[in-house]
């Protein structure tokens with residue numbers, strides 16, 4: 513996965529992004545089934561618990577995610593560690609843990625809210641229920657400071673020449689700015705991916721997690 517990094521150092525940095533929610537045993541992987549299979553077959557995926565090599569191990573349950581363009585069917589791979597024998601669900605970077613909507617949809621809502629759009633209008637904008645969108649925004653605002661710090665740390669790690677962050681006018685706006693900076697830096701240094709795919713990867717799928725804080729870059 514993302515194996516085309518320019519240096520061993522960056523790959524090591526990237527590996528640390530592949531963070532697991534301990535209670536969920538999730539690893540975020542590229543949204544490319546064939547690539548995930550090849551990575552598993554060639555031993556390129558690391559166990560989030562012990563850094564051992566993951567081998568293919570059946571599939572997680574089939575599920576549908578609400579993507580921007582309609583339902584997206586997922587049947588995530590499971591990997592089993594050759595070292596500690598734990599199994600992990602390999603979630604594609606189009607999603608985050610425990611959300612039925614694709615991360616791109618959630619991201620669009622967060623960006624609109626950060627620009628001052630009220631939650632009802634945001635819900636209409638992204639075509640999702642009021643209660644769902646209000647839940648995303650509450651969660652994102654409650655941990656906006658933590659997200660800003662986390663993603664800014666990643667941004668500076670990936671781009672040491674990055675200038676200081678520009679204040680965005682609100683904690684949520686600062687978090688969105690930091691996510692964008694980290695995603696731009698990661699796309700340049702590791703591989704091009706959509707901003708919100710990087711948001712999922714660099715938070716280990718825990719962008720809007722209730723129970724866990726995302727991993728730090730070092």
Ligand SMILES: [Zn+2]
Nearest residue numbers: 559562593596
């Ligand atoms: Zn292991």
